[in-house]
Amino acid sequence: MRGFGSTLGLYRPGEGLLYRWPLAPKAAASLGCAIAVVGWGSVPTTSTVLALALAGLLIGARQSVLQTVRMLLPAAPVLGILALHQGLSQGWVQAFVVVGGIAGCLLAARSVTLTTPLQVLLDGTASLARPFRRLGADPERFALALSIMLRSIPYLAGLFVDVREAARARGLERSPRVAVTPLVLGAVAYAHRTGEALAARGLGEHDEGDDRGQDHERVVG
């Protein structure tokens, strides 16, 4: 397993207004920004969203300007090309509306993940499923699936790197099939092991009444 766990370390401890806010209003504001930009793309919308996001990060989370700019780096190539295209074809005002709006939404979303510990984020997500319990949703199983998923990402990413290195050692790095097949087979086997481990602990069963009599049929690995 390699250092991919740090990819998920989004929360950076700090001080500021946003750190003290509960998750719900922050998430609602971030979602509101996205809806506003998609629904009403205009100069006032983009300016407002950008101003809100920057205020949130610079003042609410006390980030430096450099840190804030760095948050947009992963998206920079796409945003740059888009800005150029819009500027040349429809004018620079439109380029600002489109690219500024997207950047504002990305920063707004980042301000939420930056100031909310992962566990709070996960608990909040699972509680979102609660109103849908009547429709058959199961918040506990949803939360369990989410945490298994998070635990699996570093394992799989590390496996992927190992498998690619093995392929490179054989001079086969240009063959995606060689590079990915062991990863996918490993993922399925890993899922089966995890499923059996969960069953052995009685976790993740949908209803306790269902479990009676099944322990004898199951081969626990």
Next chain:
Amino acid sequence: MQPTEKTSPGPVVDGRPSSRKRWDTTDLSLVAVFAALIAALAIVPGIPVGPLGVPITLQTLGVMLTGVVLGPGRGTAAVLLYLAAGLIGLPVFSGFSGGFGVLAGPSAGYLIAFPPAALVAGLLARAVLRRAARFRTVLLFLACVVASLSTIHPLGVAGLMVNADLSLRDAVLVDAAYLPGDIVKNVLAALLAVSVHRAFPRLLARPRA
């Protein structure tokens, strides 16, 4: 290692005899691990392919693969779980860092298309695996192509038009740039799916009664 077959699906508790009720812990963890697999493929740098070595990201490969390996129900659930993780802000999407911000981004249409893509690919793959004994790779490849042409590309173009404010012509041109890579990924998904179903024959071929 194969899980033993579950013989009694148990009483239907809330009068909703859906397939959900029959998902055991292995199904649950398959859904979770495949959501993680899509994430791992999306965040690891792309593989250089062909003589030019143009890197392709493997996010859509993960989506297609999830559909054809897990089938429509679990496959769609896995993709939805992946999207949910990305939307709450975990950095599991290619390029962007995740969060509600991606909904305003140019690739929003592609993301929204992922669950229906896995659904269509899963439905077709299940039919292929249960009925066809030969030419499975080719048929699974066609299943992926149908799924991606009917969902990912139309919705992707729509997303480019709405969010990136491109004209229909420009959006189709941008989208077309992804087509060759898509074909490669669909071939790969079919080859991989055949390997997986050969190694784990009970994943999809058995009628889940």
